[in-house]
Amino acid sequence: MNCPMNLSIITVTWNNEKQLERQLKSVVSGCKNLEFEQIVVDNASADKTVEIVKTMSNVKVIVNTENKGFSHANNQGVEISSGEYLLFLNPDMKVEEGSLDVIVDWLEKRKDVGIVSPRLVDENGKLNEDAKPRRLPRVWEQVALILKLPHIFPKMMDKYLMKDFDGDKEQEVDSVRGSFMLMRREVVEKLGFAFDPRYYIWYEDVDICREVTKMGLKVMYSPVITAVDYVGQSFKAQESMWKQKNFTRSMLTYFQKWEAWYKWMWIWLARPIGILLVYLKNKNCLFIIDFFVILITIVFVFRYNNLFFWTIDGLAVLGSIIFFLVSIHTFSKKRKILSVVLIFASLISLLVSLWSGYQSRDTKFQIIDLKISKENEYYVYKYKLKSDGVRTIPKFEIAFCPDLPIDYVGINNEQDIRYSEELICSNGNYGGKRFVNFEPRDVEIIVRTKNIIDGYYISPMK
Template sequence: MDLSVVIVNYQTFELTKNTVNSIFEYDYPFSYEIIVVDNASADDSLSKLQDYFKDKVKFIASSENRGFAAGNNQALNVANGRYVLLLNSDTIVWENTLENIYDYMEKHSDVGATGCRVLLENGELDKACKRSFPNVKNSFFRLFHIPTKSEDDNYNLDKLPDGEVYEIDCLTGAFMFIRKEALDEVGFLDETFFMYGEDIDLCYRIKKAGWKIIYYGKSKITHLKGASSKKQKSKLIYEFYRAMYVYYKKHHSHESFFITNIVVYFGIFVLCVLKLFLNLFKKKS
């Protein structure tokens, strides 16, 4: 098997169906399988997906929802592909995207993972698709919306062209085309992360092991992200900031002064509480 496509479903029948269909819409010069993991959906989305796709898709039914990372790992444990594509259930794959990136990976054996240009529903770039690794300095500028002219502090790599191909630090978990050999070396997703931060952590480990991370801006997907103005579930806000804490503690706390760590942890806590408070006043949509 050349490619294993892994999709985690959680009560998103229509979105997941459309994502899978966007793959089936085209022919490919390689063999592939699609594995859908249902994270203990409380609705009937799993049974509906099984009825709709029948034996065209492999399904794994989780008995409990242990998060996005854990859901993906269940599929990675049984994936047969030389490459693995981690793909969000709210994405649409464009024509030639998988073929182009597969071909690029075949020609560049030093690349551990490749991402593509990820577009939001309104056509704008999802900035998470090409990033630097977060650190204390660039996170400070980003979280407090402080402009900086320093490339070292540019977390979102805004000045790099969207439609080109080049090496970066970090991809988005919405689309990660990964060499299985690299995964076997560094390990699967860290299940300490529930649904944020696991992509950054995995990219960090892949690069640390000596593999390249590539942004392939010549190919695209659409990511149907919820608008930032919508009211969010409190758990999602909490998990977002908890992921910051987990990532920093895992990769950076040992190289920082004690007082720096205290300031970072306190800052994450304050931002989380503030975001939860402000979210109470947002209207549902």
């Protein structure tokens, strides 16, 4: 090779004192015949990461006082590098002895390849599912991720996560993971960067793979070597809200760059919902809100039967499901069981509400008692009614002979009346009264008139 330096290994660190030394030593053993350099860019670590790097010989280090993100730090490393090939290697990686010689030689022989990544395994030697290549993300899949839907329907992500991937087969792929990414320098020279600086963290690896494909080069997976990927050790210390905000921000940036507005707008709309769900989960508010929604529903669902409370029932179901989605991977076993119970309770409440509404459409009434008395010049009729409805009837009407003048129609439990209106007959006489939203079971309707009533009807209103 004409270039004095074959390979530049660039590693971005943030509080990686426990993993970094192992990685740096493995890189040395991984390069037997290569001219190589190691560059570490530290993003304002608060632990002893920088101290460990400075104890290692022949390692260049850039110490940032501010964490400006993964993309920015990698680009800083590229600026001081001199290798013909660039290896972006996470601090929680471990490469095998002599393996970097092999994969650099592999890339040198394939001029049509811009990026290659090897077989990444876990510490037990098994193919690491979280570090496999992935297909390019689609909008609906990413919206589902934001809303935690794959926790309930895991197979919906199978295509995106390449569940059919054969780790023993060399193949061209849409994207490889940024934890081990070997790149030709000409890619950086054409683009002006290794990773688009608009990405703080996440999606920068998918983006560069798409850029490489756009310039006519291939993105390849090759099991020619194996490396151990311990996956995201730094991020385990980060708060879930920080992760959600940065993950969804980068997701939105990616789709705004590569897709039309009518696609990325769905990410923009779903993002605040995802952040809110994480906030409620962190504050333990989601459980409290959902619990009271269910409690209110159970209380009112057996008292009222109309569209408003059917809607409340539906929201209770939705709230329970959201609570379950958020809690499934974070809460204790008891809380998960409780979330399932809440879902079933709200579903039962909704079904009972709808069923009783269906049953009540043909509700019949019967007079179980009639008392007639005389008060001065008035006849007072007290009708005691009973309905065969399952629960309450939203609208109820009592009317009398159209030509019969009636002085007053009332109901004994006035506190249950939500709305009433007079029924005026075509001839101008008072024909009765319509009552809305009250319980018609075992109620007493009082009619006062100077005439003898010889005709009436009582029925639920449609």
